[in-house]
Each structure stands twice: as C-alpha cells, then as structure tokens.
Amino acid sequence: MLSAVLTAGAAAIGAAVGAYVVPRRLRPAAATRLTTLLAVAAALAFMWMLVVIAGTALAEVHGVAERVTWCSGYVAAHRESITPLGLLALGGLAGATVSTTLVRRRQRAFRARPHDRELAVVTSDEPSAFALPGRPGQIVVTTAMLHSLDPAERRVLLAHEHAHLALRHHRYLRMTQLAIAVLPVLRPMQARIRYATERWADEEAARVVGDRALVARAIARAALLQPTAGTRGMAFTEGDVAARVRAMLGDPPVRSLRIEASLGAAGIGFLAATIGSALFVHHWLTALLGYCD
C-alpha cells in the first residue's frame, strides 16, 4: 500500500515538474502535446494516490471492511495513521470532483452548435475574432475586425482561426484545465497551452498564406486595434502577442528531437508508473484476500 502511494506520489511530482520544464521555444505542436501529456499524467497519478489513501481509510468504516473483504487485521493495526490522512484524501477527492464538474460545465458553455456554419460575422464596433469548438466548429469575426484588416491580413486571420478548429486545439486546453482542476499546482499550464496553441495556429496560417512576415503584420495590426488594457490585463498578456510577432519574424521552429523524445518518454513513463501502481495494488489485494480469509 505504501509503495503504491509513494510510486503514484513520485509520478505526480515528476510529471508536474516535467510540465513546467517544457521549453517555451519548443515547436508549438510538440509543446502543446507534451505539456498536456505531462499535466494529465500528473493529475492522474495524484488522483490515484488519493484513491489509494482514501480507499484504505474507507476500510475503517464499520461494515465496509467485511464487504470489500479487506484484510481487517491490517487496517486495525495501522488505524491511527490511516484515518486522518484518509480524511484528507477523501476531502481532496471530493474537491477534485467538484472542480472538474464546474470546469466541464463551463467548457460546455463555449461550443458551437452542431449545425452552425463555419463562419459567422457579427456586426460590432469592437474588433474581435475567435473560434468556437464543435463539429465542425465556428469562426466568429466582427465587422470591425474585417474592416480594419486588409484582404491579405484577413486571410491570415481566417487561416489562423480555422487551424484552431481543424487541429482541435480546444481538446488540449480542456484536458489541461481538467488536470488543473484536480491538481491546482498546475495552474500556469493553462497560459502555456494557450500560448502554444496560438503559436501553432500562427505557424499553420503561415504555411497556408506562404508569408511569415504577413502573419506577423496581421497579428500586430489586429492587436494594436484593441483597446489598451489596464493593469488587470497585464498579468495575463505581458509579452505574449509581441512574442508571437517576433517568432513570425524569425525562422520557423525546428524539431528538437532529443528534448521532445525525452519529455515524451518521461510523460509516458509517469503514466505507466501510475498504471503499474494500480496493478500492484490489485495484485496485493488479491493476495490479501487469500491470506486474510
């Protein structure tokens, strides 16, 4: 039991650290996938750890021990240390359930309806454009945005938003948000996924229009149309748009096989450790059933 908890705990810590370690300059597609993989691995490991601790504590409850044929002798021997930790774990699991439910509900609110057309133009003075995920999803643009960009820049905008939908970026964001709901220490990963998917869509748009400087221009011009944010905006937006423009004025990102492969292997390794821990507990339980009968 202890080794299962330790394995899961180590996997959670390792994967969370791994998520933080994903370099910002990595190829955007790889950065998105690796950050998501490591965040999800950390959350799953942490959840499993809580389940093991809480499950052991639950065996304390009178009657449950007999019904799940747990070894009541073992539980009785370790009663003092298990109960408070078990309560904490139960609290953690309850909290995780509530926050993931809330996150799912909010995610479901921002979807395109199934038969919505792929481009909707809203009449408005505010320049704005975004993509609503769905099947097939919908690009929403305001007339102000369309008027303010020239036709070439408009092509960039549409190609960028379409890339978000075609590459299903919302899936990575949502999985990461759920991981954050389970393991709040992962909170900065949301901004990272956001930045990586924007860069990914920028690179796709550059591939479609064949002109990186044009994409840079479109991003910069569209951004300068926005009203200047006050202090509230700064905390989230500092440097991101300028970083995207600079990246487009530079060379296309190259694949760094060594970093990608090692982070990917680490993510898969942490997932495997969690699954292994689960199998180990199962095996231990089965052995215990035979012994404690």
Place this chain on the structure above:
Amino acid sequence: MTDRRPTGALEREVLAQLWTMPEGGTPGAVLEAMQSDLAYTTVMTILTRLWEKGLVSRRRKGRAYVYRPKLTEAELAAERMRETLAGASDPKAALSRFVHGLSSREARALRSLLDEATARSRRR
C-alpha cells in the same frame, strides 16, 4: 503563386469580403476588393455556392448579380456567444481570441515590430 486553397477556406474568405461590403458586390467587385489572384470564374462559382447555401442574397443588376451577406440565426447566436464571452469572469479560460488587449508597453513594442513586419511582407 497558384492558389491551391481548399474550397472551404475560399468560401470563408469570399463571405468575409462580402461582409465588408454591406451594399453588396458583383463577382468583379469582390474579386477586385480581395486583391487576390483568384480567377473571376472561381469567385463567381463560390458566390453562387454561398447563395445556394443561403448565406448570401442576390439581385440582378444588368448582366451580373449583386450579392449581399445575409444576417441569419447563426450570426445572432454568435453575437449572443460573444456577449457571454465578454461578460465571462475569466475569458482566457473559455476561448482563444485572435489577439487580446495589450499593456501600453507591449503596444509600443508591437508598433516597432509592426514596422519591421510591414517592410518585410511588402518586399516579396
């Protein structure tokens, strides 16, 4: 540069162009406004397809049709979604927008980057 964009992308671009021309446009006017190297017949075909899909209306003017974008339920739904997004406590959690608001320092940085980007993209 031959245009090999998928039809969906072209339809979106033509539709977006029409939305900047609320009085409507003939295929020729749309083609000229788009400043692209598409063929006239391509634009005509796309406009016809958009009309068949009910996204644009048209009226005859001489030998050509004048096409206008149609405000439909989809646009109204999108407007409602946009208002929800604007009112959301944490819009960044909800959706990616093409760009977001800037601090004045970032705006300054962007202006000089924009000059560089403009110079480079015009020099093809």
